[in-house]
Amino acid sequence: MQIHSFEPPRRILMGPGPSNVYPEVLEALARPTIGHLDPEFIRMMDETKTLLKSAFQTHNDVTMVVSGPGSAGMESCFVNLVEPGDRVVVCSNGVFGGRMKENVERCGGKAIVVEDEWGRAVDANKLDDALKAHPDAGVVAFVHAETSTGALSDVQTLVDIAHSHNCLTIVDTVTSLGGSPLSVDDWQIDAAYSGSQKCLSCTPGLSPVTFNDRAMEAIKNRRTPVQSWFLDMTLVTAYWGGGTRAYHHTAPINALYGLHEALRLLVNEGLENAWVRHRANHEMLRKALQEIGIDYYVPEGERIPQLNAVTLPKGADDASVRSSLLGDYNLEIGAGLGPLAGKIWRIGLMGYSCTEDNVAYCVDSLRTVLAESRGAR
């Protein structure tokens, strides 16, 4: 067996994530490992919390990083806030709404699913109707930016409706954090989770989360233990919170160096500036795609700027186009998932990948590959 050191190719990552990682973040990842209880590491954790509060626009004390990918962050919200027998309304308009339903059921909860078409925002009226029909629901869960379809939902309206029915809210902000306007405090989101590998442009594997006092109060008043030891917020906060810093698990030290740096770059750029940049490059991409005859799958006004779901041009072969882009142009764009497989591409403009140069490169490459594939037939 002769296995060589792995030298990855240099890709331009314009899929649904991971995005290209900032060079400063890659550099931070390679710094010497120190212990998870080292006072210097604890200081870095505190700084990370401060930066993360700024990114989430929150003062929540319980704002920290789950030591796993976004799926673990999602699960951390559900296992802590849902108990056996609980009714949870899940607004589902894509893969990740479906995953939320799975989470509710695996916690022993009963999911009341409000279905919306894939590629459309969550319909606030349907949520309101569902909550009227199910007055015993205690939690409402939905996705801000549906990575699987490119649809952006109106968080503030949905949270207001949930609260008017005395429900807590769990919001998936995996693809929105750092790319689209998001304010956990202003919008009164009770629990939110995100991912490191989208608009933060850190390496995948970490999930920033935030819980407000109402959510933490609900966790404190649980009737049953949290089914996951690893994701039990009461235990995790004993390590991430102030005070004793009780050992819970060994934190992913170097990955956290990277996230600290990525958050620092975001805060230095300015959140609002980052939102404007994502919007501007989205507009540039939209116009350029229009010129080569590629349309958006999601209606205007419901689009995620940093994740552009576009309809496959007539006659284009999904797999062979993406394979040419990757093989000949080192350019990754995303396929459709589930019912949208073979129907859409997902073009990401996230974080460090969100540049004018990348927009131009992507559209040029796509134009050439499509022309070649038409010529070949």
Place this chain on the structure above:
Amino acid sequence: MQIHSFEPPRRILMGPGPSNVYPEVLEALARPTIGHLDPEFIRMMDETKTLLKSAFQTHNDVTMVVSGPGSAGMESCFVNLVEPGDRVVVCSNGVFGGRMKENVERCGGKAIVVEDEWGRAVDANKLDDALKAHPDAGVVAFVHAETSTGALSDVQTLVDIAHSHNCLTIVDTVTSLGGSPLSVDDWQIDAAYSGSQKCLSCTPGLSPVTFNDRAMEAIKNRRTPVQSWFLDMTLVTAYWGGGTRAYHHTAPINALYGLHEALRLLVNEGLENAWVRHRANHEMLRKALQEIGIDYYVPEGERIPQLNAVTLPKGADDASVRSSLLGDYNLEIGAGLGPLAGKIWRIGLMGYSCTEDNVAYCVDSLRTVLAESRGAR
């Protein structure tokens, strides 16, 4: 708010983990991120599986990496192999046996705990008695190398006893993998998990796991869904296994570059050579500590070579000695946990940290700090 890029101090890590990370691994961490479905990444995952099989000494198809720390690896074994109402015998001789009990109970199982003294190996006779008294038990779980106490247990004997009572076995190999003889196939371990940050000397945050056919058959025949979506082996193997490579979650790309490199270094050194190195440096440390009057807490024959639990010398102040070692010598050693807090130190000799130079540096630093603290009184 002015937060600078984090520049960690350079520590010599001789605690219970993380160990110092190989420079080659740090370098690998900083390579450009690619997508989790990129054919090049899939190829690297396949190589990682091959290397991991060699490290675990197994041919198990389901040998892969959980995208979280050792605690998530532990949880992946319990949530998949334990169902509500199941009887599980847990041999507990330290913190991690206690955590196993927590896991069983949070899965709705009933834990039958076989207690052994902290600092002693698991008593095989007690396990046999417990299994005779509880013929309805279906799983036996125990820790190979108890990181909290420094005690090494006889896996082969314990597994044989469990199998003679028709139980599956879950074995914690977090601190043993790569440092102590371990053979998943020869010993017929059914499920094992480990950690990246001990004798593999990769950064923390990943948990290698392996499940044999018997374990996978048990998972296939479950009466209830696995309570964790993130850790559901049937779903995870659809991504890590052969065939379709169905998207499950976004893998921690760069961390896996690091683990690939760490496993490569281990296999290149040779497993047996690594075991010999850990044993030899342990002997050197033991003799040198003896000369400065420091004794082992764990009886001879039950010691983990790579994690040396030693009794605090009379009059030594635990916190101030460790703090001087860290502050003045950049040397981290571990404190005792639970009932052993203030009674023992845990001196790690794991992976890249396991060198003759480190043994000498540690003993010299300890000698000086102890002499200074005696002089100060």
